[in-house]
Amino acid sequence: MAEEVKLFGFWASPFSRRVEIALKIKGVKYEYIEEDLNNKSPLLLKYNPVHKKIPVLVHNGNAIAESLVIIEYIDETWKHNPILPQHPYDRALARFWAKFIDEKAVPALRNFTWGKGKEREVAIGEACEHLKTLENELGDKKFFGGEDIGLVDIVANVVGIWFGVCQELSGLELLTEEKFPKLCKWIHEYVNHTAIKEDVPPRDKLIEFYSARFEAASK
Incomplete structure (x- = not known):
């Protein structure tokens, strides 16, 4: 069946x-x-x-x-091509960083894009701090998961793909090669990975979609 x-x-x-x-x-x-x-x-x-x-x-x-x-x-x-590490400690770490991205990085990204006034200023500072934390965690690894993408890389797609769109809409440049060279190198590897590159949403289409939402939120 x-x-x-x-x-x-x-x-x-x-x-x-x-x-x-x-x-x-x-x-x-x-x-x-x-x-x-x-x-x-x-x-x-x-x-x-x-x-x-x-x-x-x-x-x-x-x-x-x-x-x-x-x-x-x-x-x-589906056991083949594992996404989470096999060792319990490494699995726990992967879950920790996935949760960090969803509970810390994603809200800061949302607030620096859509927030206004003081809320936005605070979110910009928080977003930079969270990017620094991820930069340090990545270290010299090709991916957060090591030599191939794993759970943290998949969850970090909001940084790898959506962050750039939000930067363009907001007119701010937080994630640059000068400030975050390791994250920028990771983004290049990530979007060109065979499991990712064919299904990355067209950037112009994403910008058009979120731009309409951005304008609606500003009214």
């Missing part, structure tokens, strides 16, 4: 793209269902009644929500 794998997502969401990357790394065939976030489908609301958000993975009728939870589920279900 063939496995049924469906992903409810949105093309411009870094969280949705994370799950797609994990599935590509594993070589899992899946059906992708694009959601209209302004008019969410009954199926999405059925499969994720708590948060009512994308992404949602449906595997043989069982729904899993939240990108980090989904990625771990994918890694445990």
Whole structure:
């Protein structure tokens, strides 16, 4: 019996793209269902009644929500091409840094892009500090996961792809090669990785989409 794998997502969401990357790394065939976030489908609301958000993975009728939870589920279900490290300590560290990105870096990125006045000033400082922390954690490694991308790299797609778009919209340059050479080198390696490069959302399309949101938020 063939496995049924469906992903409810949105093309411009870094969280949705994370799950797609994990599935590509594993070589899992899946059906992708694009959601209209302004008019969410009954199926999405059925499969994720708590948060009512994308992404949602449906595997043989069982729904899993939240990108980090989904990625771990994918890694445990399809054992080949592991995404998390094998050693328990290394796995714990990977989870720690993934959580750091979602709980620290993502909010700062959001606030420096969409925030106003004092909130934005604070967010700029926080974003720089979080980038420094990630720069130090990356060190001399090719990827956060070592020689190939792992959980932290997948979660850091918000830095690798979306941060540049937000910088352009905000008119600020925080993540530059001069300030963060290791992160910039990582971004180049990341977006050119075979599991990533074919599915990176077109930059001009992302800028157009978020620019419209930026203008709407400014009114």
